[in-house]
Amino acid sequence: MGDAYLALSAELTEDQHWIAFIDAARNARKQFPEYRRIHKKAAQLLSEFSTVAQKLASLLAELQRTNVRLPVELQRHDEDIEVYFSPSESQVVRDLKGLRFLERALIQHTANSGTPLDLGRYLIKVSKIAGQFPVDFACPGVEAAISTRQDSKKTAYLRAFGALLKYSSINLSAPVVRAMAITANVILDDVDLSISEDTVRKALKRS
Structure with missing residues (x-):
């Protein structure tokens, strides 16, 4: 996570943004298939x-x-x-x-x-x-995760992560995307999921 900290150091200049990044990383990990069923x-x-x-x-x-x-x-x-x-x-x-x-x-x-x-x-x-009346969830992370047709654990997490960061007014710049990739690998902790910066960018663009 040291590399993630270095990547974010020049981007996150306020304490509230650091807190928001950590909260987004944690809150993006949900059981999204269940949310799809509920939706x-x-x-x-x-x-x-x-x-x-x-x-x-x-x-x-x-x-x-x-x-x-x-x-x-x-x-x-x-x-x-x-x-x-x-x-x-x-x-x-x-x-x-x-x-x-x-x-x-x-x-x-x-x-x-x-x-x-x-x-x-x-x-x-x-x-x-x-x-x-539109059917949606109040949490922007959930909406972003289930808005894609691909029901992938990796894609859902990254889309939720990105949406929560945007909601906290954090720009998804190249350093932030790099930090997201590093953080996602740590949070998901799955040897079958290798998440790179390119993986993050593709997930955020996918609809």
Whole structure:
């Protein structure tokens, strides 16, 4: 690791960047195949949630057209109530907890306005949002690692490493790339994986 230190000495001029480099090297080592599986499952669930919400909206509209007496929560209301998603509520959708969010929003709106939320319109709105919402992880390292089609331990680690360094505003200059190669060989500690500077550059370019 002495060579890595020498390579970085002229590049990392602030303590926070040294800390960021060490953290990136450590945090880039994750079980990325599991993240790929979770990502695929989340995309499937979000799509299903969108479909189910749209189906519920259609069923409710059909039920309302029968003109039978319905609880006020299922009645149609003329007021066009706009539903806004704060960043925290969008995160709820991201985490596939839309039903819990829906329940909370209904209760909150009723408490604030004294009138029930138009459930049909709200379901349509939630369905559209769920259908368009990007499926990703908050960690840039994970996103970079699983964004490539090649499910390689070496490539995934290097892409995550590079993304975390960029996130910490560390330029991936030639000395940094050299230090990444040295560090990766130490961290991965696999005799079957020989990581050179060229290996790092190719991994960072691969999509």
